Amino acid sequence: MTEIFDEIINRKNTGSEKWDKVDDLFGGENLLPLWVADMDFRTPPEVIDALSQKAAHGIFGYTSYMDSTYSSAINWFSRRHGWRIEKEWILFSPGVVPAINILIQTFTNLCDGIIIQRPVYHPFARVIENNGRKVLNNPLRQNKNGNYEIDFDHLRKQAQKPAAKMMLLCTPHNPVGRVWRADELKEIIKICSDNNILIVSDEIHCDLVFSGHKHIPLHTIADGYTDNIITCTAPSKTFNLAGVQVSNIIVPDEEKRNKLRNSLMKAGMLDPNSFATVAMEAAYNHGEQWLDNLLNYINGNFEFLKNFTSENLSDAKVTDLQGTYLAWVDFRKYNLSTKELDDLFVKKAGVAPSPGYIFGPEGAGFTRFNLACPKSVLENGLKRIAEAFRNLK
Numbered sequence: 587m588t589e590i591f592d593e594i595i596n597r598k599n600t601g602s603e604k605w606d607k608v609d610d611l612f613g614g615e616n617l618l619p620l621w622v623a624d625m626d627f628r629t630p631p632e633v634i635d636a637l638s639q640k641a642a643h644g645i646f647g648y649t650s651y652m653d654s655t656y657s658s659a660i661n662w663f664s665r666r667h668g669w670r671i672e673k674e675w676i677l678f679s680p681g682v683v684p685a686i687n688i689l690i691q692t693f694t695n696l697c698d699g700i701i702i703q704r705p706v707y708h709p710f711a712r713v714i715e716n717n718g719r720k721v722l723n724n725p726l727r728q729n730k731n732g733n734y735e736i737d738f739d740h741l742r743k744q745a746q747k748p749a750a751k752m753m754l755l756c757t758p759h760n761p762v763g764r765v766w767r768a769d770e771l772k773e774i775i776k777i778c779s780d781n782n783i784l785i786v787s788d789e790i791h792c793d794l795v796f797s798g799h800k801h802i803p804l805h806t807i808a809d810g811y812t813d814n815i816i817t818c819t820a821p822s823k824t825f826n827l828a829g830v831q832v833s834n835i836i837v838p839d840e841e842k843r844n845k846l847r848n849s850l851m852k853a854g855m856l857d858p859n860s861f862a863t864v865a866m867e868a869a870y871n872h873g874e875q876w877l878d879n880l881l882n883y884i885n886g887n888f889e890f891l892k893n894f895t896s897e898n899l900s901d902a903k904v905t906d907l908q909g910t911y912l913a914w915v916d917f918r919k920y921n922l923s924t925k926e927l928d929d930l931f932v933k934k935a936g937v938a939p940s941p942g943y944i945f946g947p948e949g950a951g952f953t954r955f956n957l958a959c960p961k962s963v964l965e966n967g968l969k970r971i972a973e974a975f976r977n978l979k
């Protein structure tokens with residue numbers, strides 16, 4: 587059932603950011619894009635059918651969530667994650683990044699500090715700074731196996747700073763691929779609750795978790811602190827719907843929810859587009875088997891990357907992938923500057939993965955590879971990279 591993911595689908599000249607912007611952004615020609623986090627796979631057939639029916643209906647007036655829209659998300663989180671979400675807690679947003687912007691504007695003030703853990707999804711720092719807030723970084727640490735851990739002593743110090751008001755948690759964590767364990771999440775909650783820090787938990791990658799690991803929605807283990815946790819979720823990474831622009835902000839506390847609804851209204855962001863609700867319902871109601879097949883396929887691509895790297899790029903170290911479809915590879919042993927590494931990928935190999943330093947200076951010397959493409963595409967990119975490294979010598 588994973589053969590569908592082998593199909594190569596031309597995305598050039600479709601307005602795809604990944605394919606149509608890559609040459610300009612990376613300064614190359616005909617680059618093979620392995621960067622931004624969307625997939626080169628079609629969304630599940632049930633979603634395509636539902637969207638086609640909607641298109642054929644032909645009327646695209648103002649749209650709102652119906653009971654069936656709420657229940658698709660509620661049932662999904664209950665089935666897949668054991669999380670019972672109340673309908674009232676759910677607010678629509680066109681995306682998680684827009685949601686994070688509005689959350690920062692609504693619940694913090696100018697110059698307040700917001701904790702993030704670099705290397706992390708780069709818009710976190712940008713959104714904080716664009717809004718005139720300050721980044722309080724708690725860098726992740728690598729253990730002796732190269733896996734990433736949270737530095738809780740440093741997190742406590744950051745949380746104790748008078749300016750600290752919010753923590754933006756990435757769970758699972760892009761780009762290092764960690765799925766945080768319950769004990770780690772509980773310690774974060776403890777530190778934040780001791781210091782009255784509101785937690786915004788970005789769980790956009792929650793469905794993309796590999797066997798042996800389990801995503802734990804932060805809210806489900808927060809006991810007395812649930813009113814101070816706001817969770818961002820979306821079907822967009824899971825089902826390749828980023829361009830449809832649909833996400834949900836889960837806000838259990840009524841006062842916070844009213845405040846947030848007011849901000850969303852002021853920003854003119856309350857209503858979904860006509861395709862958003864249709865896509866989300868179809869994906870959450872019918873996409874489960876497709877997702878299980880996808881996870882198998884991505885896991886296969888990751889195994890391929892690991893084996894290929896150990897045979898052909900033996901000085902590169904692939905970080906364990908617990909969640910997300912983004913592999914994090916350490917090239918520091920090659921002793922190249924960030925410019926040399928960029929040039930090697932773009933100018934010599936003709937591929938465009940994400941340079942690690944965009945996720946914070948802690949990512950320098952690392953590269954993030956998007957595994958959500960046909961295996962033959964990944965193989966092609968990796969072969970070109972191996973060749974470019976061979977020519978270095």
Ligand SMILES: Cc1ncc(COP(=O)(O)O)c(C=O)c1O
Pocket residue numbers: 623680681682683684707756760788790791820822828833
């Ligand atoms: C952690 C994280 N949050 C948010 C997003 C983007 O969310 P959206 O497209 O809904 O704004 C991404 C995309 O890669 C992500 O990795």
